[in-house]
Amino acid sequence: MNTRPAISPELREWILATSHAGHSPQTVAELMRAHGYDPQRSRSIVAEVLELPPAAVLADADAPLVRRTRHPAAPLAEAGDRKVKVALSMDKPALRVLDDLLSGEECEELIALATPHLARALTVNATGGQQVDHRRTSVGMFFKLGELPLVARLEQRIAELLDIPVSHGEGLQILHYLPGQEYQPHYDWFDPEQPGYATITARGGQRIASVVMYLNTPEAGGGTAFPEVGLTVTALRGSAVYFAYEAGDASSLHAGLPVQRGEKWIATKWLRERPY
Numbered sequence: 001m002n003t004r005p006a007i008s009p010e011l012r013e014w015i016l017a018t019s020h021a022g023h024s025p026q027t028v029a030e031l032m033r034a035h036g037y038d039p040q041r042s043r044s045i046v047a048e049v050l051e052l053p054p055a056a057v058l059a060d061a062d063a064p065l066v067r068r069t070r071h072p073a074a075p076l077a078e079a080g081d082r083k084v085k086v087a088l089s090m091d092k093p094a095l096r097v098l099d100d101l102l103s104g105e106e107c108e109e110l111i112a113l114a115t116p117h118l119a120r121a122l123t124v125n126a127t128g129g130q131q132v133d134h135r136r137t138s139v140g141m142f143f144k145l146g147e148l149p150l151v152a153r154l155e156q157r158i159a160e161l162l163d164i165p166v167s168h169g170e171g172l173q174i175l176h177y178l179p180g181q182e183y184q185p186h187y188d189w190f191d192p193e194q195p196g197y198a199t200i201t202a203r204g205g206q207r208i209a210s211v212v213m214y215l216n217t218p219e220a221g222g223g224t225a226f227p228e229v230g231l232t233v234t235a236l237r238g239s240a241v242y243f244a245y246e247a248g249d250a251s252s253l254h255a256g257l258p259v260q261r262g263e264k265w266i267a268t269k270w271l272r273e274r275p276y
């Protein structure tokens, strides 16, 4: 006799949808664990719903929830379905320029998918709410985690490149800048001193790394500057800049420089220390 509680239809549907969106069985089990399911039970449920042998869901399921990214190693880093060129490495901030993270077609498809949904980009304010911010004049939108097959594929690629589960990522953000538009110098980590810190980090904890992917090549301007170290990364279609940081890391200060001619499209992936 089977004494286990039945798997609810909602849970079954969610597991199937998350898996069809491109997330690995391990990630699905980990997301369940992050929502309070027993690790062992998460694995057996995922295996049952996806009709997999239980061993297929084993890897990583007992890994600690708090993680850091692994910095990609030059010259070529494995990123699942793709090998990525590590064109430049820096120690402080921990930074890599990545060539060919995305194909030209993937860049174009992302722009086309995002275009109907663009709105003025917001920033997170001191109390954890969203605000219109004069420092950030671009328009943008967010995809939900695994929202579309292309989005899920990129999330999986970044997860393998940086050795961090997909569940640690915030939804992919697409930003569009026109001439004169910019993102003034800022940090991506949240300031523990600010009043909204607990709210902002209640889900996922602190941000630990960012990947800014260039979806086109602006005619002039639009690079990503790191003023503390005098570095500007050129915005080139398909390339990206990855940088990792601790809260308080002043060297990770960065800015989207004003576009001088043409336009600029980026996709940004922010990573958290815990499942988000």
Ligand SMILES: O=C(O)CCC(=O)C(=O)O
Binding pocket: 183, 188, 210, 212, 222, 223, 224, 225, 254, 255, 256, 257, 266, 268
């Ligand atoms: O536009 C850029 O180059 C930088 C974008 C950025 O800093 C961000 O999205 O957090």
Ligand SMILES: [Fe+2]
Binding pocket: 186, 187, 188, 210, 254
């Ligand atoms: Fe940023």
